[in-house]
Amino acid sequence: xxxxxxxxxxxxxxxxxxxxxxxxxxxxxxxxxxxxxxxxxxxxxxxxxxxxxxx
Amino acid sequence: xxxxxxxxxxxxxxxxxxxxxxxxxxxxxxxxxxxxxxxxxxxxxxxxxxxxxxxxxxxxxxxxxxxxxxxxxxxxxxxxxxxxxxxxxxxxxxxxxxxxxxxxxxxxxxxxxxxxxxxxxxxxxxxxxxxxxxxxxxxxxxxxxxxxxxxxxxxxxxxxxxxxxxxxxxxxxxxxxxxxxxxxxxxxxxxxxxxxxxxxxxxxxxxxxxxxxxxxxxxxxxxxxxxxxxxxxxxxxxxxxxxxxxxxxxxxxxxxxxxxxxxxxxxxxxxxxxxxxxxxxxxxxx
Numbered sequence: 001x002x003x004x005x006x007x008x009x010x011x012x013x014x015x016x017x018x019x020x021x022x023x024x025x026x027x028x029x030x031x032x033x034x035x036x037x038x039x040x041x042x043x044x045x046x047x048x049x050x051x052x053x054x055x
Numbered sequence: 056x057x058x059x060x061x062x063x064x065x066x067x068x069x070x071x072x073x074x075x076x077x078x079x080x081x082x083x084x085x086x087x088x089x090x091x092x093x094x095x096x097x098x099x100x101x102x103x104x105x106x107x108x109x110x111x112x113x114x115x116x117x118x119x120x121x122x123x124x125x126x127x128x129x130x131x132x133x134x135x136x137x138x139x140x141x142x143x144x145x146x147x148x149x150x151x152x153x154x155x156x157x158x159x160x161x162x163x164x165x166x167x168x169x170x171x172x173x174x175x176x177x178x179x180x181x182x183x184x185x186x187x188x189x190x191x192x193x194x195x196x197x198x199x200x201x202x203x204x205x206x207x208x209x210x211x212x213x214x215x216x217x218x219x220x221x222x223x224x225x226x227x228x229x230x231x232x233x234x235x236x237x238x239x240x241x242x243x244x245x246x247x248x249x250x251x252x253x254x255x256x257x258x259x260x261x262x263x264x265x266x267x268x269x270x271x272x273x274x275x276x277x278x279x280x281x282x283x284x285x286x287x288x289x290x291x292x293x294x295x296x297x298x299x300x301x302x303x304x305x306x307x308x309x310x311x312x313x314x315x316x317x318x319x320x321x322x323x324x325x326x327x328x329x330x331x332x333x334x335x336x337x338x339x340x341x
Contacts, residue, residue: 052118
């Protein structure tokens, strides 16, 4: 599928799950897989690392 | 068949490993995205599919903590409990509980204004380690070696003026080998431990910063102190961080609530996700 940011070609692995983060190899933007229907994924911008992130 | 639910906000390798192991063990397993889940004061347990037990695995501490509160409101067994998450998420509360329960821990100073933080530093002498009371992966953990560094860090805190910046947490810098120990406690057992060494030669050893995992033998001393630390914060599935003080022996400086284990899983003898799932299932209410 194409990157929502730069229209570059993004290859999303078949075993990627909803909630996983994928990056565009062209522009480096990070996206979260919001939903998956067969081979079709819906992407949304990934959240930035927050102050309270971690263990 | 027990129903295991894993609550996430971002899927890391750990969440994938837990899901895979739970499925492999034959449990009815589902992943639940906290970001798209809604709860209200009229909600009932049966409105959701939270299963028999939930592993709360959000990477955002506050999101996970508040989600846990909702789960407990719905009478869903959750690991870790709200109280435990709260105790571990705030380093000041953790330090107070460790000391209160006689777990050896570094001497730690608390103050509530920049002036008193500087007073402590001048009185105790440099270096001391300043840590944000909420936060992880070693971020904002700074060795204050002298007055100039302290002034700079305190000024930055005053400028950013976050509500938690008003709490000053200053800890003695432990004289130790250039490594620390991360142990994973599941229930009343230490299931794995590793040494973490600094990747850059600095004093931070977090795996998130590139620290290399090396398997650590679980001695009786290590086991005892980790179990005691786990009990001090309320128990569950926890990551206990231990330093080897040259004079006092082992000291616990942190207990982590949503323990990351991808580094340790590479070298551990026991299967970490399996231990976690087995423990969760043992607490499931059906």
